[in-house]
Amino acid sequence: MAITSDLIRGHTETIILAHLYGGESYGYEVNKSIFDKSEGRYELKEATLYGAFRRLEETGCISSFWGDEATGARRRYYRITDKGKRHLRDNTAEWGDAKNLIDTLIKYEEGQTNE
Amino acid sequence: MAITSDLIRGHTETIILAHLYGGESYGYEVNKSIFDKSEGRYELKEATLYGAFRRLEETGCISSFWGDEATGARRRYYRITDKGKRHLRDNTAEWGDAKNLIDTLIKYEEGQTNE
DNA sequence: TCGAGATACCTTGACAGGCGAGGTATCTCA
DNA sequence: TGAGATACCTCGCCTGTCAAGGTATCTCGA
Numbered sequence: 459m460a461i462t463s464d465l466i467r468g469h470t471e472t473i474i475l476a477h478l479y480g481g482e483s484y485g486y487e488v489n490k491s492i493f494d495k496s497e498g499r500y501e502l503k504e505a506t507l508y509g510a511f512r513r514l515e516e517t518g519c520i521s522s523f524w525g526d527e528a529t530g531a532r533r534r535y536y537r538i539t540d541k542g543k544r545h546l547r548d549n550t551a552e553w554g555d556a557k558n559l560i561d562t563l564i565k566y567e568e569g570q571t572n573e
Numbered sequence: 574m575a576i577t578s579d580l581i582r583g584h585t586e587t588i589i590l591a592h593l594y595g596g597e598s599y600g601y602e603v604n605k606s607i608f609d610k611s612e613g614r615y616e617l618k619e620a621t622l623y624g625a626f627r628r629l630e631e632t633g634c635i636s637s638f639w640g641d642e643a644t645g646a647r648r649r650y651y652r653i654t655d656k657g658k659r660h661l662r663d664n665t666a667e668w669g670d671a672k673n674l675i676d677t678l679i680k681y682e683e684g685q686t687n688e
Numbered sequence: 689t690c691g692a693g694a695t696a697c698c699t700t701g702a703c704a705g706g707c708g709a710g711g712t713a714t715c716t717c718a
Numbered sequence: 719t720g721a722g723a724t725a726c727c728t729c730g731c732c733t734g735t736c737a738a739g740g741t742a743t744c745t746c747g748a
Contacts, residue, residue: 462583462667463705463706463707464582464706464733464734465583465584465667465668465671466671466674466675466706467579467582467583467615467705467706467734468577468579468580468582468705469675469678469679470635470705470706472679473675473678473679475681476678476679476681479681479682480681480682482720484725484726485725486604486724486725487725492678495677495678496674496677496678499670499674500674500678502706503706503707503708504707504725504726504727505706505708505709505727505728505729506705506706506707506709508727508728509705509706509707510705510706513705521626526748530713530714530715530724530725531713531714531715531723531724531725531726532713532714532725533724533725533726534622534725534726539600540735548682549679550679550681552576552577552580552729553580553675553679555576555614556576556580556581557672559576559581559611559614560581560584560588560613560668561704562610562611563588563607563610563611563615564587564588564591564664564668565582565591566591566594566595566661566665567594567595567732578734578735578736579704579705579735580733581735582705582735583734585734585735598731599696599697600696600697600698601695601696601697602696617735618735618736618737619697619698619736620698620735620736620737620738621734621735623697623698623699623734624734624736625734628734641689642696644743644744645695645696645743645744646694646695646696646697646742646743646744647696647697647742647743648695648696649696649697649698674708
């Protein structure tokens with residue numbers, strides 16, 4: 459995995475919200491989906507994932523409930539709230555800004571030498 | 574300032590290296606330059622800046638020396654090393670990947686509803 | 689002349705997010 | 719029977735950031 463987590467840090471919640479925007483889901487599936495979407499380049503660690511779920515629920519961005527699986531392991535489902543949707547939109551806009559800013563700040567002249 | 578530091582986290586060293594690629598410089602100037610380049614949208618905190626300098630020097634990405642200012646406050650100058658230049662190139666490439674990855678992961682369908 | 693503000697450096701301690709490591713329980717299939 | 723997948727969770731550490739504090743010099747206006 460080439461992507462270091464410090465570059466993703468700060469995006470975890472946005473990534474989760476974006477996934478939940480497509481419909482309610484549960485932890486394990488969110489994680490697998492991120493892994494698949496990234497084509498194996500990135501995988502959230504479980505501790506990170508559940509920590510983010512907790513924060514998002516505490517701030518009212520998502521709500522959760524236990525599924526009623528008749529068989530298999532129990533699942534805790536998460537659903538994005540209106541507040542979460544606003545949060546997602548805000549974060550997405552902020553990401554656009556940050557992207558441009560970082561592009562500006564890390565620009566340097568290829569082939570330039572200063573000796 | 575709209576840009577939260579968690580989105581910049583992980584880029585601080587790259588930003589500094591990119592600045593030093595253009596020629597040796599000192600802390601205060603690096604900081605002002607970042608502020609100016611970002612048009613006031615982002616400013617490194619001093620503690621962050623000097624912490625990053627220390628790490629970069631410890632890992633051999635930059636070297637430092639005291640200037641011989643005849644007047645005014647003393648300045649510690651920093652210069653990027655060959656290792657630092659490689660590091661900068663690597664980080665820049667990684668940023669390109671991370672950018673695409675994040676764009677992929679935070680994508681969601683505008684106007685989509687799931688109730 | 690005195691003080692504010694700019695220039696320029698530095699450190700300490702706290703905080704927050706990410707993660708390694710560990711745990712629990714169920715189901716499937718060889 | 720036991721490995722591997724599914725599915726959840728927590729504890730404690732690590733690391734980068736930052737608020738707050740400090741030092742010292744120079745400039746400029748009141």
